[in-house]
Structures are given as structure tokens and as C-alpha cells.
Amino acid sequence: RPLAIAAAAAVLGYVEETQKQRLPHLRSIALETSDDAIAMNAATRRHLELDSRVDGDVKATLLGVLDTTVSPMGGRLLRRWLHRPLRDRRVVGERHHAVQTLIDHRTDEDLREAFRSLGDMERILSRVALRSARPRDLSTLRDGLSLLPAVRDILAPLDSPRLAALHAELGEHDATARMLRAAIVTQPPLLARDGGVVAEGFDAELDELRQLSTNADQFLIDLEAREREATGIATLKVGYNRVHGYYIEISKGQSDRAPVHYTRRQTLTGAERYITEELKGFEDKVLSARERALAREKLLYDGVLDALNAVLEPLRRCALALSELDVLAGFAERAQALDWSRPALRDAPGIHIERGRHPVVEALRDAPFEPNDLVFDEATRMYVITGPNMGGKSTFMRQNALIVLLACIGSFVPATKAEIGPIDRILTRIGAGDDLARGQSTFMVEMSETAYILHHASEHSLVLMDEIGRGTSTYDGLALADAVARQLASANRSYTLFATHYFELTALAEPGSGIANLHLDAVEHGDALVFMHAVRPGPANRSFGLQVAALAGLPKAALQQARTRLAELEAQSRDTPHVPLSAPALDQPQQFGLFAPSSAALEALAGIDPDDLTPKQALEALYRLKSLG
Known part of the structure; x- marks a missing residue:
């Protein structure tokens, strides 16, 4: 055991070194031995067309027929099972019993329906561990954890050792689900850097900063109305862009009526843009609030990732249990739809x-x-x-x-x-x-x-x-x-x-x-x-070789010639006594001929007895055979 622990630590160290980062989601290494599984080499996997074909048609493979899993992680687990059938009859027998139980209680469809909104929790948790999870990953994880009470209710009355074990592996994650529901908006944006990820009411400071930014629109509307009235310029507008910030815009024709406390900020083809001390002060206040809100939101987002990493291992076990339940429910569906029986x-x-x-x-x-x-x-x-x-x-x-x-x-x-x-x-x-x-x-x-x-x-x-x-x-x-x-x-x-x-x-x-x-x-x-x-x-x-060739579309002339030659070969076979294959005969590089082997040289050779020839006669016979060839 100490040697195995040292080997596992060495492997993890090598992976971290080659990946140039820590891999906190890798907590252990599982040892798989050849005695655990039915061995299949690459040729066998290819010949049996488990999950791929030469023509690329995945539907015409065993995986294409068998895979009715609902979640991506269930599909990956099924593929792993296909490539590693087990020899442990107890483990496999428990799976058979679980499938039979789901069929008998008609609960496989309930499970599959519950899994319709189940995302790829397995990969999401890996990204959480690497702190690369995006907002929509967290909302998918939240929705997946929200399914657990319904899944536990489905499994609770079922009498199956494997289903009971999976029920226990699901665990209790209500607190984590509540935290995610409170922290993440219902439909978060794609990226966290633009803000809008953390839900309102989760943090008072963030809500205050957001309120300041929200009230900016009303302030600008009021400012625009006051300045129009003060200047008498009906076309005056208050606007904002990312380059120059907030501004007051007056058309070229009205620019000579701009008050003296207006400071020119930008000249356009048809308008002049100005800034005032009041508007500048508001701009500093609002932009500061937005920047502080984004910084606060990032801090809160990192806190959510920290909270998830604290319960990462139970969450991973939950994801694995959901994957297996997805596969077993798919087995039950296939057994009923295709009239398969329990082995x-x-x-x-x-x-x-x-x-x-x-x-x-x-x-x-x-x-x-x-x-x-x-x-x-x-x-x-x-x-x-x-x-x-x-x-x-x-x-x-x-x-x-x-x-x-x-x-x-x-x-x-x-x-x-x-x-x-x-x-x-x-x-x-x-x-x-x-x-x-x-x-x-x-x-x-x-x-x-x-x-x-x-x-x-x-x-x-x-x-x-x-x-x-x-x-x-x-x-x-x-x-x-x-x-x-x-x-x-x-x-x-x-x-x-x-x-x-x-x-x-x-x-x-x-x-x-x-x-x-x-x-x-x-x-x-x-x-x-x-x-x-x-x-x-x-x-x-x-x-029936010729008949199959005809089905393949071989030309009639070729088929007729083949029939003629077949009749000749069969006639020769009947006339030639059958000699059982012996070891010396099998060593000869012979092949059934398609054409008659007789020739003048061969007939002359057949009439020569080498033991009766003198050296001079043998040389003459060789030249004679050469001339016949």
C-alpha cells in the first residue's frame, strides 16, 4: 500500500508539472487491473463496431443503438462501460437487478424525465476546481442540484442494492442549491467580467452600488430638462459614450448660445459637445460606482467558487451517481423498447x-x-x-x-x-x-x-x-x-x-x-x-459464389465464363483422386490453376527420368526443354 500511495503521488506530480498548474479536482488515482475486466484489443473493438465504423456512421454501431442517455455525462459513462465490460459477476448482477427494478416499478421514464434539465455536472465541477467556471456553468449546476429531491423521491421506495447505494451517493446538497439560487441570477450572462451575474439581494453593498448606477438615468433626464429650460435650446441633449464619458450636445447652429460655464469637450461635423462641473462630478461618482460594483461582484463570484470547492468531493460523487442512474434508466428503456431479456x-x-x-x-x-x-x-x-x-x-x-x-x-x-x-x-x-x-x-x-x-x-x-x-x-x-x-x-x-x-x-x-x-x-x-x-x-x-456475384451485378458474360470454368474444374476434381493434405504437400507453393497447366515443355519433362541420364544427355535435355519453352 505505501508503494501504491507513492506511485499515485508521483503520477499526480507529473501531471501537475506537465500541465503547468495545480489540479485540485484530481484527488486520487483508481487502480484498474486486467483481472477486473474482459480484455479486448483494438482490433476487437474495431471489428465489433462498438462506437465507430469505417464509414463514420455512428448510428450503425452498438453505441448508436444502446445510447438513450439524457445527460452528456451519462453518455460518456456508457461509452466507458462498453469498452470495459466487467468480470465481477456481483457488480454486473447488481446492475441487472437495478434495471429489472426500474422496469418492474415503471420508474425509468420518471428518472429520464427528471434528467431532461440535467447538465454536464461532471465537467462543470472540474471547471469549478480549476476556477474557470463561467456564470452559466453555475446556473446549470444550480438547476441540477435542484433536481435531487425529486430523484431521491423516485429512488426511495425501490428495493435494489445498487439503486440504494446510488441514492446514498447523491447526498444532501440543499444548502449548496440554496446558496446558488440566492447568488446567481436566473439567466446569467455568458461572461462574468461584464457583471450582472450576482442576483439582487445577495449582497447589500453590491445592491447599493447598483442602485447608484440605476438612478443615473433619472438624474440625466432631470439634468437635460433643466439645461434646456435654462439655455432655451430645445435640441440640447445629454449623452454618454465610453471614450469621452458624459456630455451635453448642442447643434452647430445653436452652439453660439452655449453658456459660458460650458467647457467644450468634443467637436463633431454637425454638433458641439460640452461638459459642466455638475456633470463632471456626477460622471466621477457613477463611473466609480460601476467600477466598484464590478470589483465587488468579482469578489462575490470568487466566494461562490470557494464555497463550491469546499464541498467539491461530495458534489463529484453526486455527479457520478447521477451518471450511473442515467445509464441504468437508459438500459431499462432499451430493454422494453427492443424486447431484450435479463441475462x-x-x-x-x-x-x-x-x-x-x-x-x-x-x-x-x-x-x-x-x-x-x-x-x-x-x-x-x-x-x-x-x-x-x-x-x-x-x-x-x-x-x-x-x-x-x-x-x-x-x-x-x-x-x-x-x-x-x-x-x-x-x-x-x-x-x-x-x-x-x-x-x-x-x-x-x-x-x-x-x-x-x-x-x-x-x-x-x-x-x-x-x-x-x-x-x-x-x-x-x-x-x-x-x-x-x-x-x-x-x-x-x-x-x-x-x-x-x-x-x-x-x-x-x-x-x-x-x-x-x-x-x-x-x-x-x-x-x-x-x-x-x-x-x-x-x-x-x-x-453459391456465382449466385452472390450475380446479385452484386457482375456482367452476364463474365458469369457465363465463370460457370463454364467451374464445370471444368469440378470435372477435373471428380477425375482426380482425392489425396489428403500432408505436411510436405502443404509446404509446396501451389495454387489451383485457372487455366490448363499442360504444355510441350511440361510433357517432355514428364517423360524424362533423371536417374537414367548421363551428364551429356542431361545437358542436351536441358537445351531441348529450353527450346520448347
């Missing part, structure tokens, strides 16, 4: 999801979403998923990862039933893309992410692998996919969803291997291809 976190290993749906796809599509089941247990640790492109393999894989993630942040989930055992990591290898900044090709990026998964996945990790090995030659890709699948199933023993177009990998599902096959099918209806989006046991029997 169960179990001590026993495994994942059991019934009729799960993808939260983002379901929310953005008008058509009904086809739900699917998933069961991981000791007998089945990996599913090899086959089926056509556009069939829903990636959607099925992502939806299960998102269901696990949602369950572990305290949200309800898009499934009829979800039982989640201990999960320590969510790791994904999905999609394709290069990294030009680091000089990495698409295949290199794929292998780097795969290597990270193989080094870090454990028996409690959820792993999604999509189309491993597609970026290289057929045999290389198949060999790599086979090796990765075997490693995950036998050594890592992770809960793995392994989507592939290599139908050879379906042979891995042998008894006792922990591997099973799943497929998503499609049905040809005339010239149309209908995707069923339903997950079924067993391997797929075809991939």
Missing part, C-alpha cells in the same frame, strides 16, 4: 444463448430478424461455420460476442435467454484491410491479429475467426486455417466461432475433438437466391 451470469463455464439476435442489424432493418441459438460447453468448444457469402456467418458471430459484452456491462440482451459463464477475453479476427502506415499488407494484418489471438486466448476466451487464410494461395491458406483451428480447439481450448469457405475444415469435427459444424443455408428459387439466415447443424454443401 444470467453463471459460475459454471459455458455460454448458452437461445434465440439471439444482432442488436444493431435488428434495430436498423425493417424486416424481421431471424434469431439463432448458440451453446458452448465442455463437449463443444468450437463451431466451424460454413455457408454462402451474404448468408449471415459474420452477423451470427458478431451477435453472440455483442450479447456477451452487453451482459457483462449490466445491460439486458437481445435474446430469449442468455446464460454466460466466466469470460476473460473477447478476441476477433474479422474483415480485411491493409495498414499502409506500417507497411503491412492485408494478409500480414490478418496474420498479426491471428498471432495475437493464439498467444493470448485462454479456455475462458470467446474467439471469432472469419475466413482465415483467404489472402494467400489456396493450399497455404487451407494449411494455415487448419493449423489455427486445431490450435484454438486443442491448446487454447477457447470458445471459438470459426467461419470458413474451406469445406475441408469441416472434417475437423470428429468425436471427442470438441469441434462441431454449423452452416447457414440459402435456397435457389428460380433465378433468385433466398438467404435463410438460420443456423443449422452440420456443414454446408455449397457456397
Whole structure:
């Protein structure tokens, strides 16, 4: 513990040194360990599209669907929860119970309605600590604290451990709210330097100085009337500007009638401006009062900041409690609006999801979403998923990862039933893309992410692998996919969803291997291809690649040529006996050819037996092959 305190002090000292100022709002450092949360690397966050997409459409992310928080600080807390799902089943279970309680008592909407006028108290309090808070920050804080009695009344009858703890964290801030109501005007100006921030009645001295400035208008009206009568000049005016102060203005035509006690102050094109001893004395008095009023107001404003800093820590705890209540009320709203159910976190290993749906796809599509089941247990640790492109393999894989993630942040989930055992990591290898900044090709990026998964996945990790090995030659890709699948199933023993177009990998599902096959099918209806989006046991029997290409708009001539070549390749495959892949064969840099490999040079080479050739014959054969090439 002393070492931790010393480290925290060193970190705070470093921050203050680099920021060149004291940071009084930073009172402590919270230690987060990897054992507290479900680990997700940057690739996983990107693949699952938690809060961002490549096209920038935030609405089509998990955050876009889940975030119905009312306050800015609630939105920030939800984003932090999404990026750090917890492994502590007690904490997450209390959140689930709190959401269920809000739904059962129909109080989530009451909370959300109360939060409509709740500002960003969290950031306002940081500015208060740094003494950079503006008048409207204080009025927003005042309005937020005024909501607390209503929020406490809503929470008081609810029987939930987490809601009770948050009710206690809100605290009593009635005195602070009264002070702000008395000190700050209802609609304060943007900046404090121009005055008009402190409410009337808060300070007697300030009220007296303001009264003096207010009475100036009546004095000027009376002075103007007296001078018009004394001089007989009906157009005489008394005015003020910031450069020259107060003045008496007479037009050029009447300037010769100005009394001798008038002192010329400014000459204009059409008028002369004068000052008198009486007006000068009044000016000094009024301007002095205004300056003293501004100085007094600044002093009072600083006093309000001092009073808030004295109770800053309880106010910060209150703001954090309001943020969490905002998130939990949003969870309750989403659960009811989207028909999500309460998940169960179990001590026993495994994942059991019934009729799960993808939260983002379901929310953005008008058509009904086809739900699917998933069961991981000791007998089945990996599913090899086959089926056509556009069939829903990636959607099925992502939806299960998102269901696990949602369950572990305290949200309800898009499934009829979800039982989640201990999960320590969510790791994904999905999609394709290069990294030009680091000089990495698409295949290199794929292998780097795969290597990270193989080094870090454990028996409690959820792993999604999509189309491993597609970026290289057929045999290389198949060999790599086979090796990765075997490693995950036998050594890592992770809960793995392994989507592939290599139908050879379906042979891995042998008894006792922990591997099973799943497929998503499609049905040809005339010239149309209908995707069923339903997950079924067993391997797929075809991939419908040409049909999907037709849907994408490939020219008919190209499609016809592809069909012809496919028929030739299938005929060759039937005529060639199947030879299982061996280690030496997999090391050969081979690839299925698109064109017939036969040539005169190859046929001549096939007829040569190197063991029967003399050196002279071998040299002659080499020249003959050279001429044929």
C-alpha cells in the first residue's frame, strides 16, 4: 500500500508539472487491473463496431443503438462501460437487478424525465476546481442540484442494492442549491467580467452600488430638462459614450448660445459637445460606482467558487451517481423498447444463448430478424461455420460476442435467454484491410491479429475467426486455417466461432475433438437466391459464389465464363483422386490453376527420368526443354 500511495503521488506530480498548474479536482488515482475486466484489443473493438465504423456512421454501431442517455455525462459513462465490460459477476448482477427494478416499478421514464434539465455536472465541477467556471456553468449546476429531491423521491421506495447505494451517493446538497439560487441570477450572462451575474439581494453593498448606477438615468433626464429650460435650446441633449464619458450636445447652429460655464469637450461635423462641473462630478461618482460594483461582484463570484470547492468531493460523487442512474434508466428503456431479456451470469463455464439476435442489424432493418441459438460447453468448444457469402456467418458471430459484452456491462440482451459463464477475453479476427502506415499488407494484418489471438486466448476466451487464410494461395491458406483451428480447439481450448469457405475444415469435427459444424443455408428459387439466415447443424454443401456475384451485378458474360470454368474444374476434381493434405504437400507453393497447366515443355519433362541420364544427355535435355519453352 505505501508503494501504491507513492506511485499515485508521483503520477499526480507529473501531471501537475506537465500541465503547468495545480489540479485540485484530481484527488486520487483508481487502480484498474486486467483481472477486473474482459480484455479486448483494438482490433476487437474495431471489428465489433462498438462506437465507430469505417464509414463514420455512428448510428450503425452498438453505441448508436444502446445510447438513450439524457445527460452528456451519462453518455460518456456508457461509452466507458462498453469498452470495459466487467468480470465481477456481483457488480454486473447488481446492475441487472437495478434495471429489472426500474422496469418492474415503471420508474425509468420518471428518472429520464427528471434528467431532461440535467447538465454536464461532471465537467462543470472540474471547471469549478480549476476556477474557470463561467456564470452559466453555475446556473446549470444550480438547476441540477435542484433536481435531487425529486430523484431521491423516485429512488426511495425501490428495493435494489445498487439503486440504494446510488441514492446514498447523491447526498444532501440543499444548502449548496440554496446558496446558488440566492447568488446567481436566473439567466446569467455568458461572461462574468461584464457583471450582472450576482442576483439582487445577495449582497447589500453590491445592491447599493447598483442602485447608484440605476438612478443615473433619472438624474440625466432631470439634468437635460433643466439645461434646456435654462439655455432655451430645445435640441440640447445629454449623452454618454465610453471614450469621452458624459456630455451635453448642442447643434452647430445653436452652439453660439452655449453658456459660458460650458467647457467644450468634443467637436463633431454637425454638433458641439460640452461638459459642466455638475456633470463632471456626477460622471466621477457613477463611473466609480460601476467600477466598484464590478470589483465587488468579482469578489462575490470568487466566494461562490470557494464555497463550491469546499464541498467539491461530495458534489463529484453526486455527479457520478447521477451518471450511473442515467445509464441504468437508459438500459431499462432499451430493454422494453427492443424486447431484450435479463441475462444470467453463471459460475459454471459455458455460454448458452437461445434465440439471439444482432442488436444493431435488428434495430436498423425493417424486416424481421431471424434469431439463432448458440451453446458452448465442455463437449463443444468450437463451431466451424460454413455457408454462402451474404448468408449471415459474420452477423451470427458478431451477435453472440455483442450479447456477451452487453451482459457483462449490466445491460439486458437481445435474446430469449442468455446464460454466460466466466469470460476473460473477447478476441476477433474479422474483415480485411491493409495498414499502409506500417507497411503491412492485408494478409500480414490478418496474420498479426491471428498471432495475437493464439498467444493470448485462454479456455475462458470467446474467439471469432472469419475466413482465415483467404489472402494467400489456396493450399497455404487451407494449411494455415487448419493449423489455427486445431490450435484454438486443442491448446487454447477457447470458445471459438470459426467461419470458413474451406469445406475441408469441416472434417475437423470428429468425436471427442470438441469441434462441431454449423452452416447457414440459402435456397435457389428460380433465378433468385433466398438467404435463410438460420443456423443449422452440420456443414454446408455449397457456397453459391456465382449466385452472390450475380446479385452484386457482375456482367452476364463474365458469369457465363465463370460457370463454364467451374464445370471444368469440378470435372477435373471428380477425375482426380482425392489425396489428403500432408505436411510436405502443404509446404509446396501451389495454387489451383485457372487455366490448363499442360504444355510441350511440361510433357517432355514428364517423360524424362533423371536417374537414367548421363551428364551429356542431361545437358542436351536441358537445351531441348529450353527450346520448347
